[in-house]
Amino acid sequence: MKKIAQALLTIAGLNLAGLHLASPVFAEEVMTIEITEGVENATPIAIVPFESPEAGLPVNISQVVTDDLESSGYFKTMPVTDMPSQPNDFKSIMFDDWKRMGMDNLVVGKASETASGYAIEFRLADVYKGSQLTGLRVMSKASSLRFAAHQISDVIYEKLTGEQGVFATRITYITVKKEGKKKRYHLEMADADGSNPVVLFSTSHPIMSPVWAPNGHQLAYVSFEEGNSAIYVQNISTGKRQMVASGRGINSSPAWSPDSSKLAMTLSKDGNPEIYIKNIRTNQFTRITNNRAIDTEAAFSPDGRNLVFTSNRGGSPQIYQTPVSGGSAQRLTFNMGKYNAGASYSPDGKMLTFVHQSNGAYQIAVLDLDYQQLTVLTDARQDESPSFAPNGNMIIYSTNRGHRSELAAVSVDGKIHKRLTIRGSEVRDPDWGPFVR
Amino acid sequence: MKVRFNSTQGFILALLIHVLVVGLLVMSSFDTEKSIKPESVETEPQVMNAIVIDQGKIKAEAKRLEEAEKKKQDDQTKRKQEAIDTERKRKAEEKKLAELKQQQKELEQKRQQEEKAHKAAEQERVQQEKLHLEEEQKKQADELVKLEAEKHQKEQEQKKLKEEQLKKEALIQAEAEKKRLEEEAHQKAEADKKAKAEADAKRRADEDQKRRNAEMAVEEAARAKEVAGGFYGKIASQVKRNFNIRGFKSGLKCVLEIRMVPGGDVISVNVIESSGDSRFDRAAEIAAQKASPLPVPDDKKIFDQYFRTVRFRFNPG
Numbered sequence: 208m209k210k211i212a213q214a215l216l217t218i219a220g221l222n223l224a225g226l227h228l229a230s231p232v233f234a235e236e237v238m239t240i241e242i243t244e245g246v247e248n249a250t251p252i253a254i255v256p257f258e259s260p261e262a263g264l265p266v267n268i269s270q271v272v273t274d275d276l277e278s279s280g281y282f283k284t285m286p287v288t289d290m291p292s293q294p295n296d297f298k299s300i301m302f303d304d305w306k307r308m309g310m311d312n313l314v315v316g317k318a319s320e321t322a323s324g325y326a327i328e329f330r331l332a333d334v335y336k337g338s339q340l341t342g343l344r345v346m347s348k349a350s351s352l353r354f355a356a357h358q359i360s361d362v363i364y365e366k367l368t369g370e371q372g373v374f375a376t377r378i379t380y381i382t383v384k385k386e387g388k389k390k391r392y393h394l395e396m397a398d399a400d401g402s403n404p405v406v407l408f409s410t411s412h413p414i415m416s417p418v419w420a421p422n423g424h425q426l427a428y429v430s431f432e433e434g435n436s437a438i439y440v441q442n443i444s445t446g447k448r449q450m451v452a453s454g455r456g457i458n459s460s461p462a463w464s465p466d467s468s469k470l471a472m473t474l475s476k477d478g479n480p481e482i483y484i485k486n487i488r489t490n491q492f493t494r495i496t497n498n499r500a501i502d503t504e505a506a507f508s509p510d511g512r513n514l515v516f517t518s519n520r521g522g523s524p525q526i527y528q529t530p531v532s533g534g535s536a537q538r539l540t541f542n543m544g545k546y547n548a549g550a551s552y553s554p555d556g557k558m559l560t561f562v563h564q565s566n567g568a569y570q571i572a573v574l575d576l577d578y579q580q581l582t583v584l585t586d587a588r589q590d591e592s593p594s595f596a597p598n599g600n601m602i603i604y605s606t607n608r609g610h611r612s613e614l615a616a617v618s619v620d621g622k623i624h625k626r627l628t629i630r631g632s633e634v635r636d637p638d639w640g641p642f643v644r
Numbered sequence: 645m646k647v648r649f650n651s652t653q654g655f656i657l658a659l660l661i662h663v664l665v666v667g668l669l670v671m672s673s674f675d676t677e678k679s680i681k682p683e684s685v686e687t688e689p690q691v692m693n694a695i696v697i698d699q700g701k702i703k704a705e706a707k708r709l710e711e712a713e714k715k716k717q718d719d720q721t722k723r724k725q726e727a728i729d730t731e732r733k734r735k736a737e738e739k740k741l742a743e744l745k746q747q748q749k750e751l752e753q754k755r756q757q758e759e760k761a762h763k764a765a766e767q768e769r770v771q772q773e774k775l776h777l778e779e780e781q782k783k784q785a786d787e788l789v790k791l792e793a794e795k796h797q798k799e800q801e802q803k804k805l806k807e808e809q810l811k812k813e814a815l816i817q818a819e820a821e822k823k824r825l826e827e828e829a830h831q832k833a834e835a836d837k838k839a840k841a842e843a844d845a846k847r848r849a850d851e852d853q854k855r856r857n858a859e860m861a862v863e864e865a866a867r868a869k870e871v872a873g874g875f876y877g878k879i880a881s882q883v884k885r886n887f888n889i890r891g892f893k894s895g896l897k898c899v900l901e902i903r904m905v906p907g908g909d910v911i912s913v914n915v916i917e918s919s920g921d922s923r924f925d926r927a928a929e930i931a932a933q934k935a936s937p938l939p940v941p942d943d944k945k946i947f948d949q950y951f952r953t954v955r956f957r958f959n960p961g
Contacts, residue, residue, distance in 0.1 A: 239899070239955040240876050242931070245889030281891060311930050333926070335913075335933040368891050369923050 250367055251311045252276060253285035257329070258295040258317035265349055268318060268327060271356035272363065275374040278400065279364060279600075280623025285310065297330045302337045310334050314363060324348040327355055331363050341366045353403055373399050373596045377640040378603060379407070379417045379426055380614060382631030393631070394428060396443065399596070399639070401614065401627030408441060408448070416460055419640040420467040427451070427461035427470055438472055440487065451485060462506045462514075462551075471495070471505040471514055482516050484531065495529060496536065506551040507531075515539065515559060517548040524548045526561055526574075539574065543581050547572075549592065553599045558619070560593040560602050571604050573619055584621040594639045595619075603627075605635040871941050872950040878939040879954070887931035889960045896924045897959035900932055904954065906947055908937035916955070928958040 254276070257269045276282040287293075291304040295317045305313055316329030323346070330342040343362055347355035354375055361372030378401070382393045394408035394417055408414065410432045417428035420440075427440045437453035438461045452458040456475030463470060464484070471484050474492075482495040482505045496502035500520035507514060508528075515528050521538060523545045529536035539559065540547040546564030553560070553573075563572035563583055571585040571593045589607035596603065596616075601623070603616045612635045614627040627634075716723070899917035902910050913932045915925045940951045 236950060237901070237953050237955055238872070238876065238950060239957050240880050240883070242880060242883050242887055242928070242956050242958045243960060244884050245887035245927075245931070245958075245960045246885060247890035248888045250888060250890070306933075309934060311934075335930055367923070369921065370891070 249283035250281060251285065251309060252282050252314065252363075252367070253290060253305065253310050253312070254314040255290060255293050255295065255316075256287060257315075257327070260318065260320045260325075262320070264318055264325070264352065266352035266356060268352065268356040268359070269314070269316070271353055272314065272360045275357060275360035275372075275400065276363065278623075278625050279372075279374075280618055280625075281364070281368055297332060297339060297342075300332055300337075302332075302334055305334045312340070312363075312367060316359075321346065325352060325355075327352075327359065329359055331366055354398065357398060357400075370600060371598045371642060373598050373601065373639070373642075375399075375643055376597055377419075377643070378614075378627075378637055379419055379640060380605075380629070380637040381414055381417060381428075381635055382629065383633035383635075384631050394426070394441070395629075396426075396640070397627075397629065401629045404629060407443065407446065415636050417636060418461055418463055418638045420463045421465055421641050422467040423641045423643060425467065427463065429459050429461065438470070440470075449487075451487060451490075456480075460504045464507050465509055465511045471507060473503040473505065482514060482529075484514075495531070495533075498536075502527075504549045508552050509554060509556040515550045515552065517550065517561075526550045526559065539576070540581075541579075543574075550574075551594060553595050553619070554597055555599055558599075560595060560619075562591055562593065571602060571617060573602070582621060584617045584619070585615075585624075590615075592636050592638075594637055596639045597642045601639075603637045603639050605637055868943075868946045868949065871943065871946055875939055875941050875951070876954075879935070882935045882938060883931050883956060886934040887958065887960070888927055892921070892924055892927070892960070894961055896921055897957060898925050898928050900925075900928055900956045900958070902932050902954055902956065904936075904938060904940060904947075904951055906940070906944060908940040908951075910936035910938065919958075924958070928956065931958070932956060 254269045254273045256267075273284045277284045285308075289308070291308065292299075292301060294300045294315050296315060300313060300315065311334055313332040313334055314329055315332070316327060318325050318327045320326075325347050326344060327347060328342070328344045331340045332338065333340050341362060343359065345355045345358055357372075357374035360374040364370070364372035364374065376399045377396050378399055379394065379396045382395055384391045384393065389411060392410050392412065392414045393406045394414055395404050395406050397404040407426065408428075408430075410430065412431040412434075414428055414430045414432070417426050419426055424444065425440050425442055427438060429436050430439055431437075433453065435453065436458045438451045438458050439448050440451050441448045451461075451470060452472055452474060454474055454476030456478075457480050458472065458474055458476075460473045461470045462472070468488060469484050469486050471482060473480050474483050475481070477494070479499060480501045480503050481497060482502050484493040484495060485491065486493075495505070495514060496516065496518070498518065498520050500518050502516050502518045502520070505514045505516040511531065513528050513530055515526055516536075517524050518527050518536070519525070520527075524547060525538055526540045526547050527536040527538050539550075540561075544563060544565050546562070546569070548562050550559045550561035552558070557576055559574045559576065561572060561574070562569050563581065564570075565583065568586075568588045569590055570583050570587065571590045572581055572583045574581050584602065585604070585606070587606045587608070591605050591607075593602045593604040595601075599619065601616045601618050603614060605612050606615045612633045614629055614634050614637050616625050616627065617623065896919040897917075898915060898919035901914050901916045903912045905911055910932055913929045915929065918925050919928075940947055
């Protein structure tokens with residue numbers, strides 16, 4: 208009998224060792240039940256519409272927060288119509304009502320006008336404990352209300368996921384807009400959700416490969432405005448531009464070092480496209496690769512010691528890694544198909560994301576460097592330019608749909624996919640900016 | 645009796661003879677009284693007779709005499725007159741009376757002789773009778789003595805018999821008593837034996853019961869554990885379903901202690917071993933809260949023992 212019971216307990220995944228002790232005394236025994244599994248569900252959260260000033264708000268803050276959290280894939284937000292009540296402050300919350308609805312988390316808040324704009328105050332409540340998890344008062348100008356909402360989203364996200372949120376980060380990308388018969392190329396920056404796009408540079412010549420300096424203040428990109436390709440660094444806030452590479456032949460694929468002092472790039476000034484590092488302050492170049500094959504699309508490791516790049520030295524484009532200090536390059540992509548290109552490191556340096564070709568389709572993949580585990584995250588035909596979000600959870604990329612190209616994002620576990628709505632016939636070469644300090 | 649009857653018969657006979665003789669004498673005196681003056685000496689036989697005759701008659705006679713006396717006094721004068729007349733008559737009559745007296749005296753003598761003879765005979769007879777009676781009495785006495793002796797003997801015998809009987813009875817009684825005592829002792833022994841057997845049986849039954857109770861308690865405990873184990877499995881799956889581990893690193897674990905009320909409602913959740921990640925701890929807490937009410941047995945005893953307080957070790961690996 209005991210064996211059967213034990214077997215049942217074993218099946219149930221329990222370790223009730225204490226049950227062996229056959230004590231006929233009916234004293235209370237505190238047994239420990241093992242919970243060895245869980246589910247991976249979106250976290251329930253309800254963001255109650257914020258109380259607004261009578262004149263209203265130019266931005267529906269609670270809606271922005273709701274959209275942010277919902278789009279992350281980590282949350283299941285409650286439709287306003289399902290809410291049992293709409294409290295705006297902590298003391299008005301009837302926790303039992305929310306508990307009954309299986310709601311774990313609740314956000315209440317209000318916005319009020321100030322001399323310079325608005326004050327937004329919110330609280331995140333733990334429904335089961337009836338306590339406040341966090342709360343914040345954010346001051347905002349009317350023009351940056353949306354960004355303030357993203358900041359609120361980040362605070363909530365970080366509190367509940369343990370990861371820093373990226374809602375208040377920005378992205379940069381290139382749009383191509385047709386003006387009559389001509390095309391106009393724009394270097395743009397927008398909120399991470401694609402909203403609030405700002406044009407930073409515009410030209411009738413192609414521009415490509417913008418990358419955000421880790422310090423958050425500069426962008427590097429390639430522009431053909433001079434006819435030939437050249438690499439520029441542009442200060443975001445001042446708009447001041449600096450050409451850093453315009454040698455003979457190819458000047459492409461800039462990549463910032465973690466300290467924002469150096470740029471890795473592909474230059475063919477010496478004949479064959481090779482990887483160089485240029486110290487922006489000293490204007491000194493260091494050649495990293497020297498191979499008859501094409502070496503291109505370099506990226507720094509987060510510790511700054513290594514570079515990954517694409518090379519066809521093995522016969523087909525594959526990902527290699529080489530020390531910045533010099534040394535031989537190692538191939539990282541073995542037995543992963545005929546085409547792997549355009550790699551960059553995850554913020555923690557444990558993963559790479561790149562374009563992987565399988566069955567004739569170019570898709571976004573991640574490679575776990577420790578486990579040599581390749582995971583393909585997308586399923587379109589022509590996906591390009593993957594870039595990690597600064598928290599490492601999402602990857603933004605461009606995808607070709609018909610004749611148009613647009614931006615999309617995918618979570619590193621492949622579970623969350625979202626599309627960014629950005630105006631333009633062609634939106635490509637996205638790069639996710641760093642955390643805003 | 646017969647003897648007494650004979651003696652009485654004789655006595656009655658003698659009495660009858662006396663009455664007859666006296667009667668004859670009275671008859672003759674009555675005749676003379678009418679003719680002669682009664683004399684006190686002469687009345688003696690009358691008095692004697694009066695003894696014999698009826699007392700009523702005597703009284704009547706006396707009355708009559710009184711009346712006659714009265715009459716005589718009344719006639720006294722008359723008679724004084726007449727006395728002279730009669731003196732002569734009286735002298736003649738005196739002569740005649742003397743003659744009569746003589747006659748009577750002779751008769752009396754004869755009668756006395758006869759009576760003497762009769763008395764002697766009677767005396768003899770009485771003597772004889774007396775002797776006979778004495779003999780009879782003696783005989784009777786002897787008989788009585790004999791009877792007494794016999795009776796005594798008989799009594800003795802009876803007494804003896806009775807004594808023997810008593811002795812016998814005593815013996816029997818003693819025997820019976822002994823037997824009774826033995827029987828009692830036997831019965832007591834039997835009863836004791838029975839009581840002991842019963843006590844033993846009861847003790848054994850009690851021991852059996854005790855052992856059975858103990859066994860039952862053990863079985864009960866085992867059953868309770870089995871039941872508890874089954875419910876722990878159900879609780880575990882219910883908690884797992886509510887344990888959202890999305891986004892957590894592997895290797896985190898925490899231990900919660902929850903308290904429930906009958907029906908499985910979770911009334912308190914406490915982290916007794918933190919994972920170090922407050923979010924993981926909270927996910928576990930939420931799992932326990934959300935899983936409430938947890939499946940628990942209706943049996944209050946089992947609930948009290950195994951379910952009032954339960955710990956969860958969250959270790960999703």
